[in-house]
């Protein structure tokens with residue numbers, strides 16, 4: 269699981285690293301973008317937050333790691349909550365602050381506002397759930413938040429396929445990029461329901477094992 273998540277994260281994380289190197293005066297490993305040069309702070313916050321969120325977050329999904337290192341899960345979770353809120357906050361900030369990237373349209377603008385807000389909301393609901401000791405709710409909201417963030421990786425594929433299939437128009441591009449959030453959330457909902465099903469089944473198996481058979485009492 270973490271390997272697959274890290275592989276999907278690799279393209280946007282590399283792009284982010286290249287952009288930061290360039291903004292710090294290093295070599296141009298990707299085409300320069302003057303929109304960021306004047307005030308790069310939100311982009312830097314976004315890239316650093318995204319790196320922490322995707323890389324550390326990938327390990328939160330390993331059940332054995334969670335069980336054997338609960339202290340690590342809690343400490344990393346606090347870092348992740350802050351990093352995730354920084355990603356969502358800076359995404360809103362950049363959407364509102366920077367001129368739109370040429371070739372993108374208002375659909376992507378609206379989707380970014382919606383999903384950045386949704387990511388922040390999922391994180392807040394995940395944090396409040398675990399404070400109430402609602403582990404099932406916590407897991408579900410955190411999976412949703414991670415899925416929204418990880419759409420940056422899925423967009424590398426949907427963007428490429430979309431352009432190959434439907435051409436380079438702004439609406440086509442926006443639909444291709446936007447579809448990544450819906451795909452990731454569909455997978456997240458499937459995972460959440462599958463895990464809930466497993467949990468319910470193993471609880472009922474445990475209950476039936478522990479039940480005293482009728483007539484077995486002394």
Ligand code: HEM
Nearest residue numbers: 280281283284287318359362363369380383384416417420
């Ligand atoms: C956590 C995973 C994420 C990663 C790794 C990531 C990565 C990046 C990178 C590398 C850039 C710079 C693009 C460039 O240099 O041209 C960027 C820009 C941006 N990201 Fe993210 N991002 C993530 C999540 C999100 C989310 C969840 C949203 C909103 C829902 C978002 C919205 C934006 C916006 C609005 C920009 C500015 C784009 C522009 O004006 O061209 N990002 N992101």
